[in-house]
């Protein structure tokens with residue numbers, strides 16, 4: 469630690485906080501509240517700062533993690549007594565409207581990215597929660613609201629600037645980019661990404677709250693209609709993300725609706741159709757921008773929770789799946805932070821980039837069971853609900869289950885990298901060996 473302190477004394481512009489610093493608690497805060505106390509939080513401002521810092525940590529065998537949005541559901545971006553490299557001061561965004569790309573710093577949060585892109589009338593696939601970090605989201609998969617039209621986050625990455633395992637700043641070559649598209653920070657600290665952006669001035673978006681006095685019946689009606697419509701055809705512009713949440717008026721099924729096109733009239737027609745699937749008691753869907761939509765939903769989901777997550781990938785909304793979801797939706801505890809949410813990768817999404825290690829490329833649903841709570845006393849019973857729900861899902865027809873899970877929401881003890889990366893596992897393992905043979909990045913989310 470003395471060498472690290474010397475380095476920081478020689479680089480006074482790099483802000484750092486130790487557990488006794490007045491701002492340590494604020495900097496330590498993350499989405500999931502954990503007691504983990506890192507030895508120090510260091511906030512480099514540039515790629516060169518990261519390289520200098522990494523050199524000192526490497527030479528002195530000091531363990532470190534990378535943290536940006538702090539949305540790892542299991543708090544793995546901060547480790548007890550390790551150094552947290554907090555990249556949030558590397559947060560520049562340069563939009564190149566002519567080439568439809570943007571250069572973003574490794575510490576950018578969606579909340580800032582979305583606003584800057586909307587100012588330029590462009591957009592990227594993005595999650596519902598804008599406090600998530602862009603790089604952590606995109607490099608581990610990147611399921612998003614515009615994914616049916618534009619693809620997964622991993623497929624948006626054009627170039628990367630990385631501080632590698634030699635503590636040197638470099639532009640990622642093709643092999644390294646392959647590892648970054650799906651492998652997160654396994655081979656380096658990503659200090660900049662160049663990503664694709666898409667012209668999109670206006671969207672039609674908001675959420676629908678469905679009449680839920682008989683919740684299983686509501687879930688059945690909605691999923692039946694959705695399945696039928698999927699068979700008949702769903703335009704890539706339309707994304708629907710169903711959830712069961714505990715709102716002010718009680719537990720209800722809600723559907724986040726996003727029409728990713730400035731042809732609002734066509735979107736209104738689809739909205740009218742979706743409105744007939746199951747009675748709607750409240751709708752916020754309106755013409756807006758991506759930034760406007762995020763502003764409107766920013767208070768719907770909590771900012772910090774006690775919690776856990778379970779996730780299951782499946783192929784089809786079969787009656788069996790709907791029955792399990794309905795059963796546990798009914799049992800879902802009432803804390804405002806407890807949630808069920810379902811992402812989907814549809815076959816209408818653009819062809820994936822070939823040079824990527826993200827393994828789950830077939831069309832599928834990602835069921836997120838989120839036993840999160842604001843009231844810590846309710847955590848155990850809520851996690852027990854999540855666990856029962858997960859176990860029931862794991863008993864469904866195995867043909868309908870995918871072997872992989874969504875890494876970001878899979879607890880460490882359930883992580884099986886061979887299953888998660890499937891056919892891409894060997895490529896990832898080879899690239900890890902090639903770029904980080906000494907396993908400097910051993911506390912990255914992707915650990916082989």
Ligand SMILES: Cc1cc2nc3c(=O)[nH]c(=O)nc-3n(C[C@H](O)[C@H](O)[C@H](O)COP(=O)(O)OP(=O)(O)OC[C@H]3O[C@@H](n4cnc5c(N)ncnc54)[C@H](O)[C@@H]3O)c2cc1C
Nearest residue numbers: 536537538539540545574595601604605611653658876913
């Ligand atoms: C409320 C919530 C909503 C979410 N919604 C979605 C969603 O809609 N779609 C989806 O696909 N995922 C979603 N996720 C999962 C999320 O994308 C991942 O957990 C992601 O890794 C979070 O990134 P972060 O920077 O916010 O988190 P952090 O906890 O700060 O980082 C997580 C890990 O990412 C790696 N990492 C992050 N940035 C870098 C970098 N610059 N260089 C190297 N490594 C880095 C590190 O290994 C780090 O440990 C959600 C998670 C939460 C909690």
